[in-house]
Amino acid sequence: MLAELKNLLDLQTADREISRLKDEIAALPKRVALIEAQLAGTKTVLERAGAAVKADEAARRKYESTIQDLRQKISKYRDQMLDVKTNEQYKALQHEVSFAERDIGAHEDKLLELMINAEAREKEVKAAESKLKAEAAEIEKEKTAARLKTAEDEKLLAEWNDKRESYRAGIAADLLRHYDRVVKLRTTGLSEVRDHKCMACQVMLRPQTHNEVRSGQQVVICDSCQRILYFDPASEVPAERPSGPVRRRQRPKPDSPQAWLYRSDYDQHGEVLISLLHFGGTSSRRLYDFNTGRQIGDILMREGNYRLVFPEEFSGDYVLLNGNWDEAEMDGWGNEMPMIALDALHADLAAARAESAAKSQPPQATPAEHPAPR
Incomplete structure (x- = not known):
């Protein structure tokens, strides 16, 4: 979370306590x-x-x-x-x-x-x-x-x-003026985002806005009530764990017509998600910001299989992820990946990392059933 957002949250807490007292x-x-x-x-x-x-x-x-x-x-x-x-x-x-x-x-x-x-x-x-x-x-x-x-x-x-x-003192003057103006009009200057909506005015947020708030890397203002938005991970309802045995992560197939890659350091963009899709003899490549799901640049189209025509995407370190959305569906996303897709890829990356970490741990020695004779 940005330091300014943290200061704004602390300021709102202080204002509430001062008002209460x-x-x-x-x-x-x-x-x-x-x-x-x-x-x-x-x-x-x-x-x-x-x-x-x-x-x-x-x-x-x-x-x-x-x-x-x-x-x-x-x-x-x-x-x-x-x-x-x-x-x-x-x-x-x-x-x-x-x-x-x-x-x-x-x-x-x-x-x-x-x-x-x-x-x-x-x-x-x-x-x-x-x-x-x-x-x-x-x-x-x-x-x-x-x-x-x-x-x-x-x-x-x-x-x-x-x-x-x-x-x-830790908040920029323009942002502070905006906060004071909203507080004067609406009592509170910040609102939590939960379930894809501003909890103060109950208006649903656009996917791009929701992703920006979740990332916590910039100040986002609600288009409806003008409150400054923030996301608290602790408010998210954790996904229910399956009661039965935990299924192993399904590994992506290397010859699948679609591939999703995670790159931790992609040129000047940092963490990204790369979508590669082969359909009808043509392959497309889409690049998304890992934290916000916002599309970076234009869609690249090349003739042939994506592994052959986009070899540069497979150079260096990457993690192959599970994802299955067709061309028409991704075209419908516009310039921003929906939250459900972004969350699914994040969850698959976490599962891949956990699986990799478990494999890297040395096996624990178990006591011999029959001790060797001395």
């Missing part, structure tokens, strides 16, 4: 404010419960005073009844006594209701006081935790800011 630092006071609001609500409940108790006490005193006044009136009326001269006067006083007694009964009922309610009011006050005490302790605990967490986050934030500056 800033959000966390900003959220802590909000959390404390939420608990303080709950505390204020509990205080209001307690104040209302206390006010209700006081109102009930005032009502109780008022009813008791009224009852006392009514009893004094009854006593007065009864004293007057002893001095009356006529039945009408007596009945009138008796009516006043009865009326006062009914009022006393009504006020006593209200007093009884207040006494019953007083128990509930007392429970409400005690519950509110208990809740207020617990919430006050909780808010102090939250404030302490928030202060500690904020201090820790601010320390980490300073460290990540320092890292961020060091990562930015």
Whole structure:
């Protein structure tokens, strides 16, 4: 992977951590404010419960005073009844006594209701006081935790800011401006490529673009979302190993009408894949970049068998690979080999190298079944 791509990935990680820490630092006071609001609500409940108790006490005193006044009136009326001269006067006083007694009964009922309610009011006050005490302790605990967490986050934030500056210093100015512009528009500036698509915008990539990203040798930008693309080999799902015995690699036939060659150092092109195909008395030669699958130069056509008309391709070190795609299919590739073909040739080269390495190892000595006599 290019050093700039590595710095960009590190920069994106730093930007994400910085954003997370800033959000966390900003959220802590909000959390404390939420608990303080709950505390204020509990205080209001307690104040209302206390006010209700006081109102009930005032009502109780008022009813008791009224009852006392009514009893004094009854006593007065009864004293007057002893001095009356006529039945009408007596009945009138008796009516006043009865009326006062009914009022006393009504006020006593209200007093009884207040006494019953007083128990509930007392429970409400005690519950509110208990809740207020617990919430006050909780808010102090939250404030302490928030202060500690904020201090820790601010320390980490300073460290990540320092890292961020060091990562930015290792990125070209034009590329950095592009990254900053995309981050401003889309939050993230890079996107992983997986399953032949940009994971951020989910748009499928052209084979050439996908191969360029996989090679990690250049900066590639998504045509759709403008994010900088990268490939993580660890994200690839490994091919399932066969459960049965491992089959040996099929060796390419030297007289096959098609040959694929791997050359580790081909002129100025470095690692290449060479396709040679004989069809109808004519042979074609195609040259592909080993890492990207991009075609190098034009297709060469010569009359005769490829081994005779392209002898230079078989000079020097090369590895013969398994590949079977006809002329029409390869014409359909255009100037870029599809990923499935490139992966197949890479896998066959790896198998050929493993087979060669196994052959070069000396056989391990096995203990004799019957030791030689001394």
